Amino acid sequence: MLALLLLLQAQAPVQRAALTISPEDIRRRIGIIADDSMRGRDTPSPELDKVAQYIGREYRRLGLKPGGDRGTFIQRYSIDRVKIIAESSAAFVHGGPGATLKYGNDFIFADNLFASGDYAGDLVLVSGPLTGATADTTALAGKMIVLASPRLRSSDRERVFNWKPAGIVLLSGASDSMWAQIVSRNNRPQMRNPGRQVGGPVALGLRMASLQPTAAALGIDLAAAQSASTFAVQPLTGTQLHVRARIQSLEHSSAPNVVAILEGSDPTLKNEYVVFSAHMDHVGVAGPRGSGGCRAQGADSICNGADDDGSGTVAVVELAEAFAGLQPRPKRSIIFLNVSGEEKGLWGSEYFSNHPAVPITNIVADLNIDMIGRNWRDTIVAIGKEHSDLGATLNRVGAAHPELNMRPIDDIWPDENFYFRSDHYNFARKGVPILFFFSGTHPDYHQVGDSPDKIDAEKESRVARLIFYLGVDIANSAERPKWNPDSYKRIVTGN
Ligand SMILES: [Zn+2]
Known part of the structure; x- marks a missing residue:
């Protein structure tokens, strides 16, 4: 009985802290950052910066330690707005029948993967599912890799980058009219992914017909390679691809992440960190710049x-x-991270994972949160449960808090590959175990109807409390979370 009383007393501060996560606060704060005046928080935009400043002020008020640039809460990364110079960009196949490939007619530069430069290497055809890549891939370094597979997942993309090729060529079987659309989109000014190092591979989308003569001379059937069911590497012997990419920088800008740290109370464990993350950017307003498919509806043009x-x-x-008000403080330190550029391709989290405020190996978990304000009232999907013991920890914490009436469940959309599609992936690929809390999409996704009045703040408060209790558990436990070995091999080391 006494033991139980002591346990209850020890729990009380945690519960009190959890209750500071209230529906009223959630409603009020969403009302501020998703107000029409924030114009959909596009990356980059003055409104996105306003939201970052607001969040930084809140962290300062809560007494947290800044984790951004030069003693501030803001970490900035630079963004280049660039345009391809069509008339000076070209590619050449040397060897075999040879070919001069024209930008626009034969190829485009795949988004965000290019920098001005000259790239060359032997042509190698890679076909079949990349997850089955058991063959020795060290020989692919410095090569121009032609990927026959018509669909490339984010996880595949990372794998191909790790092969360190000179270039990546995606074969396109698009019809003439579809190709014309692809080219016109490619020709528009675009934001270059700031996380990609200049000096990496060039990436092209190449029409299959443009490579056909080269392949045919070697007796290779590209269409057959596209539907191959086993992984294969086949050199296009005696042929090289040279690529001349000419890009013009139109303007430099930058975008913010917000980083705040709560120092842990344990002299040793405080050097380890639990990260809570979410993206503060969205897709902006309807119009040609809207990257996320935002469309006006009547007079409303703000997503x-x-x-x-x-x-x-x-x-x-x-x-x-909640954590700032918790006494005693958790043993491990906590990082509160609000990233931007998610909608453009996980830019802010990629930048943070490459320039973390603390050594990334000291980050023990990332709990990422995206879209938890709508849909089911008693269930929350936690993607990634099967990949580490965070799944079992979450189940245990959920079961210990029946008053939340919020059941954490497994990924119910495995075919959608959400594990690879939001900011947590930039932590996972660096070896940090993650969970991703997500209530699923809805017809208002990336539309003007994703407005504050439709948020179920009461339900969201219970999801956030569950995540809080989970964070407290992870921050205080003797051992850091562990990957399941198979998942680690597949997701982190890429084998
Ligand atoms: Zn999102």
Whole structure:
């Protein structure tokens, strides 16, 4: 009986802290950051910066330590707006029948993977599912890899980068009209992914017909390679590809992440960190610049992003408030991270994972939150449960808090590959175990209807409290979370 009383007393501060995560706060904060005046928080935009400043002020008020640039809460990464110079860009196949490939007619530069430069290497055809890549791939370094597979997943993309090729060529079987659309999109000014190092491979989309003569001379059937069911590497013997990429920089800008740290109370464990993350950017307003498919509806042209990801953004702020009020402080330190550029391709989290405020090996978990303000009232999907013991920890924490009436369940959309599609992936690929909290999409996804009035703040408060209890458990436990060995091999080392 006494033991139980002591246990209850020890629990009380944690519960009190959890209760500071309230529906009223959630509603109020989403009302601020998803207001029409924030114009959909596009990356980059003055409104996105306004939201970052607001979050930084909240962290300062809560007494957290800045984890951004030069003693501030803001970490900035630079963005280049660039345009391809069509008339000076070209590619040449040497050897075999040879070919001069024209930008626009025969090939485009695949998004975000290019920098001005000259690239060359022997042509090698890679076919079949890349997950089955058992063959020795060290020989692919410095080569121009032609990927026959018509669909490339983010996880595949990382794998191909690790082969260190000179270039990546994606074969396109697009019809003439579809190709014309692809080219016109490629020709528009675009933002270059700031996380990709200049000096990496060039990436092309190449029409299959343009490579056909070269392949045919070697007796290779490209169409057959596209539907291959086993992994194969086949050199296009005696042929090389030279690529001349000419890119013009139109303007330099930058975008913010917000980083705050709560120092842990244990002299040793405080050097390890639990990260709570969410993306504060959204897709902006309807119009040609809108990258996320935002369309006007009547007089409304602002995609508010209240659920995506206003809900996760304010959850991280509410978690910060709960942790800041918790005495004693957790043993491990906590990082509250609000990233941007997610909608453009996980830019902010990629930048943070390459320039973390603390050594990345000291980050023991990332709990990422995206879209938890709508749909089911008693269930939350946690993607990634099967990949580490965080799944079992979450089940245990969920079962210990029946009052939340919030059941954590497994990924119910494995075919959608959500594990590879939001900011947590930039932690996972660096070896940090993750869970991704997500309530699924809805017809208002990336549309003007994703507005604050549709947020179920009461339900969201219970999801956020569950994540809070989980964070407390991870931060205080003797052992750091562990990967399941098979998942580690597949996701981190890429074998
Ligand atoms: Zn999102």
